[in-house]
Amino acid sequence: PLDLRLFRSAAFTTSVTVNVMIGTLMAGTFFLLAQYLQLVLGVGPFEAGLWMLPQSAVIIVASMLAAVVVRRIRLAYIVSGGLAVTAAGLFVLAQMDATSGVIFVMAAWVIVGLGVAPSSTLSVDLIVSSAPPERAGAASAISETGGELGNALGIALIGSLGVAVYRSAMSDAEPPGADAALPGEAMLSGEAAEAARESLSGAMAAATELPARLGAELVAQAQAAFASGLQLAAAAGALAAVIGAVATAILLRHVRR
Template identity: 35%
Template structure:
């Protein structure tokens, strides 16, 4: 049995799909794995980038944040565009751009050009993710098949995250930091070869016009809010930070008002009046903030504090990421029989225990301890993400699958931005306040060592043994004091997500 053609929006002759539908899913997993590999590979390349390009702490955070920031700002727009011009077409355009810009990022000679390349990757990446999830929604009409397909899709993120540290470790031990961006090229080639034959095109049969004002408002909402959070965390409360957040909130309110007045809105705000939809989106947002923020500080702790190589540091996290994959798949039969208001909170409480254990150590946790904590973290979040993503798609009309998928992805990418912007900025501010620098450092060395732990490690390599040892001890202690605080914040976010699940999903069967 072949997958039905879905360009008309009519009801397919058969709801369940056969081997060709599952083959199409395998092709759609390629960009999913690519994006998740790209995220975790970059985390493990941070020390190498810090030493090679000597960025400031703020530049380092922007290099990480600009990709998910642009991605989050454009996901709803691109999801709506895919509904109009065809989701497969948008997927192929985005894949071509992503591959080309990845090569440019690998060759970037400065942190400024690397930030620009990461922004361009976010632009093309925004074409990829809503397309994959909305195509899955269109192909798999049977809910049991769709739940399994979404579990596989969600597991693709975890699989890529598990592969990223290992692949990144191998590349970083033998090649320069830019090699981690070249992973995109061999992953995208099979997509171009197979997608035209296996993946059916789908679109909204009555899409309406594309509203440029709504696109602009979505960007003006996202950019100032994230900038304001970063500014407040690093520079304290001032007019700039508060005004930026206020500007973003005002633009967001105007965006919501405009969508309610348009005949064919870019984002149907009526979706959010369904508690299962809005609750699932918020659960995704909070849990991803905690998870991505944790990856930011744990990857640096393993390499720069415990002194592990990139490959060994990656292997420490692999058990937790594999657990996330298995949890996402094994929760499928459970979710068919147990209410989501039970499944999701139980999973998230397990994750909160893992995060809390890191907080109890005050950040001074061993590699074995981190491995165990990440197993608990992956177990809960893997199960919760599968169920919440399925709820998002199940509560949206099939012809609006692109927009609904974009909302799900926006929650994920906004969570990634806020994870590094909040937990990362708090960690950076805590490090700056606690680190003690030797008086013999030059002004340039003082600036580098005071900004990031990676900068301190780089400066220590230029000092005599006694001074280097004193600087490293102070820098590592300052960094870990921030790790403990960030871990407790992550624990609180996961508990908040569990409470949201209990309240918003209590009537969902």
């Protein structure tokens, strides 16, 4: 059973919250970013995976450095600073659009990783170290569960926000000179038109039923709508990270390592 007594410690509770927040921001943003790379920028699955490697390398190096730097700098400052850098990366990502290059987008993603690494590493360590030795196993389990919860919340919250913006944009869109809300909608089957409004992949599939010009117009509109969803999701994530940075600096200010 979950040992709720562990949450009496402010350091423990704050660290678990940071752990969940990081999982939420990373999973939700990645959920949308992977689709953006492949369906908007036209990057293949294998190439998209390769573009993700720089962030992984940055996370590894930054995590190792965090363990060294914490000996000289107060933990609260490092965790809070990491969240601030994460917010900066998400803010940069929020400036992209359907025509942004892959280098710009991945540079923003690397900045996110640079901030996430120290915050995640030290918060997980604090979760275990702030618990009594006999409850270290329970604390570790809570840390793992918090990460998984964050992943689920990321897709449910941030992912859903991005999808909601896409659907709203596609429902409200009315290109100049078109009587229907979507380019060539009158030429689409009911199922295809609905699929185009539901998801970017559905719009791209529906475009194959249209003449080349109208199909290209539908795809461009859908890609712009999806990019808008990613923009808002990244901006919301940046705001959450800023709030987390301020709260962490206050709540962990007395923790020393």
